[in-house]
Amino acid sequence: MKEIRFGDYLRANSVSQRQVSYNKLAPKPKDSKKVVLQKLQVSAKDIYRILAPYTSVRFMEQLKAVVPLAVYLVLFQILILRQGVTDSVIIGGGLFAVMVGLMLFMEGLKLGLMPFGESIGNILPVKSPLPIVLLIAFLLGVGVTFAEPAIGALKAAGQIVQVEKAPYLYAILNQYSDALVLVVGAGVGLAAILGTLRFVHNWSLKPLIYASLIPVLALTAYIGIFDPELAKMIGLAWDCGAVTTGPVTVPLVLSLGIGVASAVGKGDSSLSGFGIVTLASLFPILGALGLGVFISATVTPEQIIEAAQNVGNVSSVVPWYEQTPWVEVILAVRAIVPLVIFLFIVMKLVLREKIRNAFITSYGIVLAVVGMGLFNVGLTYGLAKLGDQSGSLVPAAFTQIAAVQDSPLYWYGVGLFLALLFAFFLGFGATLAEPALNALGMTVQNLTNGAFKKSMLMYAVSTGVAIGITIGVVKLIFDLQLMYILIPGYLFLILLTYLSTEEFVNVGWDSAGVTTGPVTVPLVLAMGLGFGNATGVIEGFGILSMASICPIISVLVMGLVVQKKAAKKAAKVEAQKAEASDLGTQATA
């Protein structure tokens, strides 16, 4: 009799496996020849199986950022304001273009541009002396600003401004729009230089913040007090700071900075990633204000109005390159190609490195250009249109507006409350959905050993942004001067910065930069402008700048509270220990 294990019997019965020797599949060992494997033939089903999860994951990311916001705006419009969405098909198509465009752009960025940034960051500081590294950091800062998708929102916003009411603002956003992006880029470039130097010398962020805030605030106060015509662009200048720190600038500039830091041997500080974002949102303000002063010194408002009216008369026939799909594609090419050429030149001439995977890199660049073009189309027809529409309808809740029948819809107090509530939850939801905030929360939690929880930071920042947007809307409703909110706010921040520890200063100031992604910025900008036009305010800028300052305040205050609690706890533990040892000595005695 032969014994068989029941398990072996089950295996033989239940599983039908065909066995093939790997010897037959693997390439035969040949004498000293390099083995080259063939390219695989893939069936249509396999292509689907590979591509479906790849695209759906990336599409869902953008869907999560866009759809809840859009649904919120539309529901508010229908349920509270009782207005249908006009051009809903165009807006829907535009939002779809935004999602697809951002998806392609982010993937192209990852495949085409990031590898450049990483290898330059790793190799450049080793091969080149510091002045050349700083020069390249500066040029990179300028280049990435042009490639930032949200920058297009500024140009789109320029079309809504009325030239008679704010001539300088109109001029900056139209005739001088390229100059504006250039000075903003120069600001980011300067920030990149200072940020890199900070990495190398391990500077504290606090003096840098004081040193850059004081001139910005001084210039703002000067313009606000002495030049009422130019004061209308203060909101725009401060909003520029929020626009610059997006998905292109932050990783590319950071990778260079971190590369430098590790080359000098100081890369292991847990804070090395922070600070550049802060500076990159302060310097552009200075640049934009400076440009305003320059324009006011060279042209008079009358000249601008005259020029704008002439332009209006001439351009009755729009040439093909200024019509919809083409103008966006040209903008996209102009935004990305210079950056690519610059990176390429640095790789080839300065570093003399080969481009690895040239095929995939060029595919990534094409994706980035196509994605940006689509995003620009969607920006104009989806985000900006929807934001403008909501913004111009919300005031109907409390005041009379020509476009809405039987407005005001509610009593003044109730309507005002509803409008502010709308702004608050818009800011709260949009920020909480921002993926960069989640990442920042994780970093902070690790950095503080769990004292500052991730959810706590996320809620602190979101509440900050929500309050900021609400204050921005209040500013629009009552036509307040932005200067009188910004300057006390930042003076208070200087005090908070002085009181807080280095870690919280780094985190708090950077949290302002991460909250303003490529979906939120255009939407909020357009909403503010539409709101401003509906209530008859001269300019609708400034909401973004309020959305930048408030989260810094909320995070720093939260940080101080956490610190105080931790200190109290530590003191309590100390006291208990002391008591215990007292008892111990008594017992032994």
Add this chain to the structure above:
Amino acid sequence: MSYQQRNFTVLTECMQITCIVEKGQGDTIVKAAREAGAQGATVYYARGSGVRERLGLLGVAVEVEKEIVNIIVSHDQSDYVFERMYMAGQLDTPGKGFIYMTPLEKAATFIPGEVLDKIEGRA
């Protein structure tokens, strides 16, 4: 002295199944394995290459970062779990991953006392 008195049981007839999949897919594999009877899983992160380089442009869609799922099962259930994991990960598609199984000499972990008693006929 004391450690000799502690109960120390070694398991034999163990099989180790290792499955390498794209980052983000690990949980699907673990879920399938658990439903097929595996009692636990270890997941760790790695970076891999192979089919990705041979797919041309399509290779872009294959994630370079991987998750490695490590599972210990009994000899008898191993083939069934192996098959379920293979199916759950769609490993018959290029670039989706790799799975292998090796016998283990012995393993040890926490075993509930009553289970031991039952097996050894002391209950």
